Amino acid sequence: MGLFKDSNLITDPLADNNPITIQVLGICSALAITAELEASIVMSIAVLFVLGVGNVVISLMRNIIPSKIRIIVQLIVVATLVIIVDLVLKAFAYQLSKTLSVFVGLIITNCIIMGRFEAFALANRPWRSFLDGIGNSLGYAMILIIVGFFRELLGSGTLLGMEVLGNPIDKTGVYAFGYENNGFMLLAPMALVTVGIIIWVQRSRNEALIED
């Protein structure tokens, strides 16, 4: 029963309480690593792991952490988890960890993680905190993947490294008709614009989200 009762902890962050588009947290990584879809997906999985486990750990410790040093305790938990992710990536996907470079390390400073620790895990039981962590990282992942999809498709003409629009040098596929890749999509400003368009679409579909 508990699973169904708390299912809104998973579904809310996917839509009307999305961490990126509504809470406006974790924008920095959404701009930095979404030029390729693969990097977006790996980043999403990394955040899913860190936030899911981190929320549970913080929730378990919530009654014994003195509130004056809670930020330091939170940082240590995140840092430990991020180092695990970083080492796993270096061991099993070295090229990818090169692409993500410092941004894996910067998960520590990802506002979503500290935000959820502070706002949720410190005041809720482990199972609910776990669901909240999973829900928020899925909401984060959803935006990252949408942005990564459009940026890679329009910017490089590929998806996950595969040439879906043809080869720009041999002029096959749509390139034969004079189409060209949009180099602007690979630059960070267009990530911001893409996130902006998602926010625009989302708010125009749901009047309750419009702020004055």
Added chain:
Amino acid sequence: MGLKQNLHNFKEKNKDKKWLPLFSAFHTFLYAPNEVTHNGTHIKGADDLKRTMNTVIMALVPCLIFGMFNAGYQHYLAIGEINSVSGGFFSPEFWNAANFWVGFFKILPLVLVSYGVGLGIEFIFAIKNGHEVEEGYLVTGMLVPLIVPVDIPLWMLAVAVIFGVVLGKEVFGGTGMNILNPALLIRAFLFFAYPTWMSGDKVWVHGAVERTNEIAAGSSADVISGETILGTLAQGKEVVDSVWDMFYGFIPGSVGETSTLLILLGGLFLIFSKIGSWRIMLSAVAGALVMGLIFNFAVDAEWITGSSKFYGLMSTTFWHHLLIGGFAFGVVYMATDPVTASQTNKGKWIYGFLIGFISILIRVFNPAYPEGVMLAILLMNVFAPTIDHYVVQGNVKMRAKRLKAKTA
């Protein structure tokens, strides 16, 4: 009952229809609306939005026509069929029908795509939001074809116009609410999205790209290299065009920005019709000259030597900066955009001066972006409200102080 009355009745009858803004747009475009305010006394000015827009377009038409001649002239000159101009501004080598038709058939599609796509979006948003179509795109639609290279593929222009109008204007609430100049936003989008079509030495002369491809495929034709003056200087090469050629505009460049003479005339027209702000134009020129003088001074003092990669542009005589690149065009037609510029008079001086100053700074120090004026104006667009805020606050403070001194 005349046609005018018929049209008006038609509008009344279809008041609730969704497509009415579409009809009204053409109606107001052709006729002045016959609705008047019913109460109170009003002063009626003749310079409504429509007339303002049309005045700017009139000032732009000479640049457009010159651009058509220039496109053909650069094309024939590059393939060696005609000699370069010899007899001043009215040289027959330049002003002939062959030149005009080449340019006409290249540039007319740019104008049509720009207006077609841009107005299409304005209509869609007008119908969606149920308001009247605004005239705001009329000037933007004319500016856009004038600030792109002649051979830009039409679909790229269309994509950029969609981007510029939707994200530069409509999301902010349409005409008069935009923060950035839409025409410059469109150019900036093209510049960053498709740099191979917007910079380098192949795009400024009609046919140069095709010719390069033919040569790559084994043709024996000569390569056309149509480098702009700025590009030449940035590479530290010798400029072959004379200063008069630069002033008259017989040089490669974007469609309508080459002729400083016609831009100057257009600028004077805008000043005398009180559409464009002379404060912005004058202070921008001053800003550019100051920056140019600083660079010239640095060269004279031998802080910068010939071995530096900035030497070419820094040693350019300071006032030549006004003649080359899109500086004059940007300052006269885009920095003065009343929506995105500073509103206060003191603010206009600051705004204009910084545009000129930063343009030349970007131009010299960033060879990858040889046209600094576009980025400088966009940057100052963002700062314009801040400048106004401090000017207004300064005035408030001054008056408060005066009041205090009086009452004390």
